[in-house]
Every structure is written in C-alpha cells, then in structure tokens.
Amino acid sequence: MSDPINIGSVDDIPPGEARVLDGDDNSTGVDISVFHAEDGSFYALDDECTHEEASLADGFIEDSQVECPLHAAAFCLKTGKALCLPATENARTHRVEVRDGELYLYPGEPATTQA
Amino acid sequence: MESVIVVGGGLGGFTAVQQLRGRGFAGRIAVVDPEGVPYDRPPLSKEFLAGSIDAEQLLFVEPHWFAERGVDVYAAAATAVDLPDAEDDDGRVAVTLSDGGRLTADRIVFATGGKPRALPVPGGDLDSLLVLRTRADAEKLRAGLVPGARLAVIGGGLIGAEAASAAHRLGVEVTLIDPVDPPLVPAVGPELAGRLHAMHAAAGIRVLAAAPSEISVRDGVHELAFGDGIGPVSADVVLVGIGIVPNTALAEAAGVEVDGGILTDDAQRTSHPRAWAVGDCTRPRLGDGSPGRRAEHWESAMHAGTAAAAAMLGQEPPAQTASWFWSDRHGVHVEGVGDMTAGDTTVTRADASGNVQAAFRLAAADDGHRVVGAAAVDGGVAIRVARRMIDRGTAADPARLADPAVPYKQLLK
C-alpha cells in the first residue's frame, strides 16, 4: 500500500463537486477523482467511467452517487457499484480520510465499504 | 411465476433479464434473438462505425454472464407466439423459433424493437440501399466508407447526422439530404437544431434541403433524382435513416392489442395478462386509454425493461422520469430531456463563445414557470438539472435559467 497523499483542504472541493488527481501524481498511474458528496463526506473513485471514456469528476453528484456526464450511468460513491446501465462494471474505490481539515487520499487502497 | 421468455435481446430485453435476476427471480429465463448475445446499438452510428471500438465492446456483458446466471440465449427469431386463454391461470405461453425449436413459459416479454422505415419513392426498395439498425448493418456500411467514396445520407435526424459525421471523419465525401431544414426541431428546439445542423456544412459536408424523388443504380453507382430543379446526386453508398417502424407483427398475430406499437400501461403490461412489452416496439396507453407517443430512445427502453421486471415480480416499479436522449456528432455531445414541443416559451443560455448552449422549454404555471423540456450541446449538467426540475416540478426563474453567471446546480435550490 502506498502512503497517503495530502490533496489539500476540505474547503478546496465544495459540496457536490469533485477534483481529479492526475495519474502521474499518484501511485496507481490512473486519474482518480475525489468527490465531496452532499452528505458532507469525501469519496474517491477512478476518474474514468467504466463504460466508455468520460471523466466522472465532470459528472453530476447527488446524494452519494455520481452520474456519468456522457451516458448517465450512475455509480455509488461509497462502494463504486455501477447502479445502472450502460455501465456494468463497478468503479474502483480509494480510501479518503479527513484529518484536521485536510484531505488524505490512499491511492490503490479500497474504501472500507465494498460493492 | 416460474419461467419467462424474452423475445428480443436489445437494450429493452437485456434490461428485463438483468433486472429479473437482479431482483431475485430464480426461475428459468430464455432470451430469443437472431442477433445472438445482446449488444448495444448507439455505438453503431458512432464509435463502432468510426472503427474505434470493436464488436466485443458492443456487448452489454460478456457471453459467460448469461451462463453464470442460468439465462439461456437462443440465437434464433421467434416466428410465432401462442398465448393461453387470458383466464387460464395454468396455461403456458409457447414460442416457435426459426430453427424449428419451441419454448414454453409462464410469461413473455416482447422486446422486438423496430426496423428502419423504407423510403417511399421509386427505387426506395433497392437492395443496395443501406440502413443502420444492427451490427451487420454497421459493418456493411463501414466497408463502403473508404476515403474518397461518395456517401449520400437520406435523413438528417439522429442516426443520419451521426453517420454523416463519422463518415466525413473517415475521409468520405458526404452529402446529407433532408427536406426539413433544420431537422430535429421537435427533439432539441429550433435554436439548437439550427446550430447543430450548421455544423455539417461547416465541417465540409454537402447539405441538401430536399427529398429524393427517385433512386436508380447502375454499375454500383446510385443516382438520386430530385424534383424541384436540384441536380442529381451520385453516390457509391446510400444510407437511409428516416426513422423506424415498430416490430409488432409477432405480438399482433398472438392477439395482443397493437396500435402503431404494442400498447402498454406504465408497468409495461400489454392487453394480455401473460405478456409484457418494452422498448421501441411499444406505445404507451395514456391514462384516458388513448395511445401516447412512442419513445424510441435508449434510456426509455432501459426504464421499460426495469419496470416490466419489477411488475412481473410484484415489486414497485421505479419512479417515472422525463425522457432523455443523447447524440454525438462533429465532436459535440448533445442531450435532450422532457418535451421540447410542449410549453409556451423558450429560454436559452449561451456558452463562453456566445453559442446557444442550452435551451429550456417553459410552461406557464399559476406561480411562475415550470421547465417541460431542455436540450443542450456539451451541457450535460444543464440537462441533469433540467430533468430534476421537470421531475420535481421545481419553479423556474427564466432570468436565472438564461444567466451564465448562475451555476446550473443553483437552479435546484
């Protein structure tokens, strides 16, 4: 497992928005998006939709789901579960922790709840 | 209920199967489709035509998915369906297959989709005219799209525009022909229809606002003739994309009520208690019993498959939501939601370069306005917000809808 990366303060990502951490800047080599769900929690998934090529960070975040900006497949932010077609493959989750108002991402380490 | 036969393995049929299993149905499921393992159609006029994805990537799921879940896939057409007497609780549904096989079950789902409408002019029935509905159609079309080939696309709607765009990018000389200028006004409203249609000419596609009156072919070259002083168009390949006719013959012959589509209620029940129907082959029966408008979009087929599975299992179907579609051409992503022909006024919002990005169709309400439809070019968030405003009946402020300084999501607050 890799070391956590401090990706900034909780205030950097407003609720309902997401930020992408470039694959070059994390040990997994793929882009990871960190979502600030409307329930106040932070979650991280591989940024690329499991259906085709779209950035989930550009998706529509509501409750604890993100809807892909291209064909509207929805993923659970907590578990990565693909909730509807056209996605049939779950998204990979990564652990995110908030400590002293700072966000720490554990690239490659699954979030605790699994799909 | 112990067994279900799904006739048609397109999106509607596949979703019904996926949802039946996902919702806990452990009985026998058979999918019958001459196309074999279910695959998705939208890429046929986009990535698959362009050659950027292959046949395997069209599949909803890999073939072993079906075997692992005890779903039998029959690569055959259903040629006849016998429904039991509606009152007979023990009667079985019987389906005859094109390979001579015969299947029986407690329930049937008609998910037969549609077939391309033929061009109603002399020569409109030539074997060499191509259509785009199946993987084989797309493969045949793609084989003709060699650089320098001349392609005439008849019909500038969703599929015609996408195929024209993909072909143009492959170096084909494209002529796009549609008597309506611009097409797609009912789907996206006049503002965006105009912007989208203009992209064809801007890309270098020849656009003709005309309807061919006759098509002939000699030595592999087609000639399209036009009435009103427009010179003939020669083309090596002709694609006809002027809409679909729902595949209802099988259901109709089985005695199910059909009126321009298999009539269904909002749980996708047909007039027969053992038969459900989903997707492009259906037409909704409205509350007052009159037939409504056919959907013909990807997402509505998925929702219908879900609703049918839920209803067959006696479960609550998911809440209804405004209809939604997308289309990709010339590098832009188009989406529409709700009904752009309803309501009384349109409000538009411009993007950073001053182009219309989103159009919202509004209906007057006692306390202001409600969104009834919306369309956008590269404006997915606008559409997701508009859909929620339609579904929730959120009051809409036209000035805020139009103001680029107001983030779309704020409109829900």
Ligand SMILES: Cc1cc2nc3c(=O)[nH]c(=O)nc-3n(C[C@H](O)[C@H](O)[C@H](O)COP(=O)(O)OP(=O)(O)OC[C@H]3O[C@@H](n4cnc5c(N)ncnc54)[C@H](O)[C@@H]3O)c2cc1C
């Ligand atoms: C090229 C193309 C591009 C599209 N792009 C978009 C898009 O970008 N956005 C969008 O929203 N929608 C799009 N659509 C529309 C969308 O794909 C359809 O609405 C959707 O496929 C409907 O699903 P369906 O299951 O009702 O029908 P289909 O997908 O047509 O499936 C019906 C199936 O039934 C089978 N069948 C028919 N008769 C029989 C029989 N007698 N026995 C057994 N099987 C039978 C057929 O072989 C077929 O596989 C597109 C459609 C096409 C063709």
Ligand code: FES
């Ligand atoms: S790319 Fe995400 S749903 Fe298609």
